Amino acid sequence: MSQHPLRLLLDFDERIQRDRDQSPAFLHRRDRRFALDCQACGDQPDAATWLAHMDRLSGPGTRNDAATRTLRQWRRINSGFALTGALFGVFTMSGLLFFEGASRINVTLFLAFVALQNLLALATTTQSLAGWQPWRWLLRRLNLQPGSPAIAPLHPLMMARAAHLGGSTFALTGLMTLLVMLVVQDLAFGWSTTLDTAAARYHAVVSALATPWQSLWPAAAPSLELIEATRFFRAAPGASGIDPAQWGHWWPFIVMLWTTWVFLPRLLLLAFSHWALHHKARQLLTRHPGMQTLHYRMETPTLDTGNQHNDAHDLPDTRTRSHPETLPDSRQLIQWAGAGEPELPTLLSEPQTLRFRAGGRATLADDERVLQSIGKALTEEPSPVVLLVTRSWEPPTGELFDFLEQAKAQWPDSTQVAILPLATNASEQPAAHLLQPWLRFAERLPAGFARIVRIPEAPDTQRVGEGGAL
Known part of the structure; x- marks a missing residue:
């Protein structure tokens, strides 16, 4: 050293x-x-x-x-x-x-x-x-x-x-x-x-x-x-x-x-x-x-609690007490650090979805532009929800934590962020042990601001959004 x-x-x-x-x-x-x-x-x-x-x-x-x-x-x-x-x-x-x-x-x-x-x-x-x-x-x-x-x-x-x-x-x-x-x-x-x-x-x-x-x-x-x-x-x-x-x-x-x-x-x-x-x-x-x-x-x-077990x-x-929730309706989708490439799940591939890329190879200036663009769009929604797609096998980073803290400060107070960790095969559910770090990560964020979501088991019976939007 x-x-x-x-x-x-x-x-x-x-x-x-x-x-x-x-x-x-x-x-x-x-x-x-x-x-x-x-x-x-x-x-x-x-x-x-x-x-x-x-x-x-x-x-x-x-x-x-x-x-x-x-x-x-x-x-x-x-x-x-x-x-x-x-x-x-x-x-x-x-x-x-x-x-x-x-x-x-x-x-x-x-x-x-x-x-x-x-x-x-x-x-x-x-x-x-x-x-x-x-x-x-x-x-x-x-x-x-x-x-x-x-x-x-x-x-x-x-x-x-x-x-x-x-x-x-x-x-x-x-x-x-x-x-x-x-x-x-x-x-x-x-x-x-x-x-x-x-x-x-x-x-x-x-x-x-x-x-x-x-x-x-x-x-x-x-x-x-x-x-x-x-x-x-x-x-x-x-x-x-x-x-x-x-x-x-x-x-x-x-x-x-x-x-x-x-x-x-x-x-x-x-x-x-x-x-x-x-x-x-x-x-x-x-x-x-x-x-x-x-x-x-x-x-x-x-x-030392006195437990005989060493x-x-x-x-x-x-382990965490929280569990992944159902995928919500959202018109804004953020692909964090290249998640969802080259192809997103079918439920997230609607033509009117507003997609943004942040983190990873993106610069700080690019991340700031994404925050400002989404912030302007959220002011027109009564119940704003933003979907953030990540890779489940990659643990949460401090960069993502800072990004969400800035989002909390810039977006409307009622905004909620739904974090969707994807498996290697985007159409499958990620393993339970891979979701645990993300659930703990969501608990560290301000209460009610972010939650972990999952894709429904039967995507053919689910519709996300109305009129082709997320």
Whole structure:
């Protein structure tokens, strides 16, 4: 099991979401047994150890790769920012060093560009620490909206890390381009500004910027004489008093300026964003609601009823008192996660049936459109009923639970949802043991909102709806 804090948080959140479909008694017995085993071995139970234990219990091939897909998407985003930053670094430095021979490369423009880079870097760090998301539009376009509230606070930090990675590659390729241009071209530097700035003031600014390296490389700290000799304030290149030999003496300062005030700050902020992301992931894992519940189950002993029967190796009784009901009349039919494909039962194949597809391969936006379309249709019905078709051999998921919760909030209050689990052969009844998880699932939903239904034994004697509608 990886100890990477971000991966650990994603795996833990995904496992907690899967445990929502299990009974509390089963979870308590399972996690209490795990804590007792750790105590017997002298180990301290933590999230990584618990996840490794869950993987051993589930067996190979049962682990959800949602965390792997999420991390892979973020790696693609980081690679995209890095590549874009590298290309822009080459183009930008080539533009700053553009030299035709009739004029000089303005050092003042370099100073302004360095200041702009530092402002952008500080703004990126500030927005990530404050939790702002100026890149929300990119996340929405890449369908990276958080599936759980536990992951949402990490998005600003992850986007800031990607931006700093792009800024670091920008600074690196810009520095490499500068060094190459110094070798293959005879670059002439100077300084100028429309304002009538004195050379002494300009020297003070340059000396302040060169403070970090002036003792290590004195030649990279321009002198007052160099600044006075390379000023071209309203002067032609061949004006008297200007020595062309001085024009190339600025390059050590330019190299150190870019390295110290553009490249190194980006590297430091990239390292800081990486640390901040891991620190935030550890905090979220510690404060995760599922972590608090897990600690309670591990620390609280299971109740001993005094029964002589030792049921330590038995699963808890998961039977339910409810039973499937008869298929109701409905004009709206939702095929959840591809259920009923390629063919629905005969009773559900009326030509006027309004069919919708949700879950599975459908995106969150598709599910939202289905909810809105059905909600509009239900406002015209006195007793609205929606039929939702699922596969009986697939257990209920947290995604379906969230979908029905949204439906409860958006549809009319009197709406009822009839959940129809289909067997492998759609014309047959599903096995009783396959219906038990669905019956328990319906009991967890708000009272009176959803119920499990079945196809009548004699479909030829049943008619669903009137006028050809469900």
